[in-house]
Amino acid sequence: MSGKPKLHYFNGRGRMESIRWLLAAAGVEFEECFLETKDDLTKLQKDGSLLFQQVPMVEIDGMKMVQTRAILSYIAAKYNLYGKDLKERALIDMYVEAIIDLNELLMTHILQPADKKEQHLATIVDKATNRYFPVYEKVLKDHGQDFLVGNQFSRADVQLLETLLMAEECKPDILAKFPLLQSFKARISNIPTIKKFLQPGSQRKPPLQEKDVPKVMKIFH
Numbered sequence: 001m002s003g004k005p006k007l008h009y010f011n012g013r014g015r016m017e018s019i020r021w022l023l024a025a026a027g028v029e030f031e032e033c034f035l036e037t038k039d040d041l042t043k044l045q046k047d048g049s050l051l052f053q054q055v056p057m058v059e060i061d062g063m064k065m066v067q068t069r070a071i072l073s074y075i076a077a078k079y080n081l082y083g084k085d086l087k088e089r090a091l092i093d094m095y096v097e098a099i100i101d102l103n104e105l106l107m108t109h110i111l112q113p114a115d116k117k118e119q120h121l122a123t124i125v126d127k128a129t130n131r132y133f134p135v136y137e138k139v140l141k142d143h144g145q146d147f148l149v150g151n152q153f154s155r156a157d158v159q160l161l162e163t164l165l166m167a168e169e170c171k172p173d174i175l176a177k178f179p180l181l182q183s184f185k186a187r188i189s190n191i192p193t194i195k196k197f198l199q200p201g202s203q204r205k206p207p208l209q210e211k212d213v214p215k216v217m218k219i220f221h
Helices: 014-027 038-046 067-079 087-108 112-143 155-170 179-189 194-198 209-218
Strands: 006-009 031-034 057-060 062-066
Touching: 006 014, 014 062, 014 067, 014 087, 014 155, 014 194, 057 067, 057 155, 062 067, 067 087, 067 155, 067 194, 087 112, 112 155, 112 179, 155 179
Parallel strands: 006 031
Antiparallel strands: 006 057, 057 062
């Protein structure tokens, strides 16, 4: 189990996408092993590869890591994307946990029943524009630096950019009232490793489509 990290998940975003983003941002090449059927998942469960019987699972440094947050923390620490001291790490964790809360809302939008979609989108927009985005806008304004923490590139920047782009997929003008987040988005998108990941043909996944939902559900249920 040496060489490139190997990612086990279905061929779509879900909880693995933030892991793909972070590895790509760190300039790390990775392989993907896609689950196509329920049997693929069952095989991993039966051979003891999944500590808690669920994916995402990443083979890295001789480990079979599960639990998205644990995987992200490990990658961030390994590739120097986790601040320079405990205080910076605590700040990064606070920012990231809030980003993950919003990301969960965005990720589950496609799974809402037709009669709940409009209300769910309204909830996303309300929480993004009134609870989450104002915090990051203020952070950037108060310290006047290019990055969220310690004026150096960290996992918080990567995960915020991923979530900003997802939010814009739901509502293209969602950043209209946040000029510093708009410039942050442009700046972080131009970091060479991220710019490469944003190009067509990369391992970044497109948004899940309605037609793909039943296939994904069959793997997990």
